[in-house]
Amino acid sequence: MDGINQIHVNPQIGLTFAAGLRHIVRQDPDVIMVGEIRDRETADIAIRAALTGHLVFSTLHTNDAPSAITRLTDMGVENYLITSSLVAVLAQRLVRVICKHCIEPAGTAISPEGDTVETYRGAGCPECHGRGYASRMGIFEMMDVTDEIRKLIMANEDASVLTRVARRNGMRNLREDGWRKIRDGVSTVDEVMRVTQEF
Template identity: 45%
Template sequence: LRQDPDIIMIGEIRDQETASIAVQASITGHLVVSTLHTNSAASTITRLVDMGIEPYLIADSTVGVIAQRLVRRLCPDCKRAKKADAEDLEMLMRKPEEDLTIYEPCGCAKCDGTGFRGRIGVYEIMEVTPQLKHIISKGGEVEAIKAQALKDGMHTLRMSATELVLDGTTSVQEMMRVSFDL
């Protein structure tokens, strides 16, 4: 911090000391980018509170949170189309009467029989709006934070993964593996 950098990258926030330094750097005008192991963007806020950071400091120092997961990409050479059944439609948060075509892995020589080739990111991007700052500063629980973030336009990991299933990029099973919300 003595060199007055514009941007600071912290490999991972693992403890209260690192979290405090990150928050103080952010409050004093530095852009701080870091990682933190949580299940969602909203739970990042409560994780920082659990580390001993005051909610008002988190609200003042945070501009956004991104949660990410990797899903396996279906092999374009062998993926197999199928009509989504009732269980698939439920997992995709679609109406039972919808007629959807989704894809599932098959396996070929190009993907070594796995049905998958490569990976693609699934993202949950939570912008910390003035309304969200208010909830955070009052010590709001993860569900209240998530509810406001959704009102503000956040797409959950499940929503983002669903888009990848619907466009044939990945499978329902991969979507379920990386998304925790219903």
């Protein structure tokens, strides 16, 4: 693609995530995508890039959006650096999508809000090789890092407090977004519950 440069890391020749990121920042890109922040050095360079005006995207392995803050502090990143550079955190999980060729009613279920919801499943057909599912799609949890969230991070509040405040400000958790997919007949209760066990 025009305008996009990609660097493949190769630790055997000294081209680690951190080293590659250091070289990328020197090229003054508009946007930087770091495959994964795995260590303090990579986190520091990504944050420094964000602080100097670059839009930085990356991934972390966490259970939910607020836990990304905990993960960064566990790596040793200072709270003031997190609050100065982080704009939002998006958590995602992939759920299987019901095959549109064999979708059928599966009864009703009670949503977390207490609503009765018509549910669906895939019966299995030649199109989906008898699985009842045809593809995957994301369910999401988006936490905006507001001034209130920044103050909580600076006060060293844990992820549960961040979650409570973010939810009060409108954040839907992964399971709630999954229930939207159930209501729309896109995925099944079993599938959403499988990928959101921690809720």
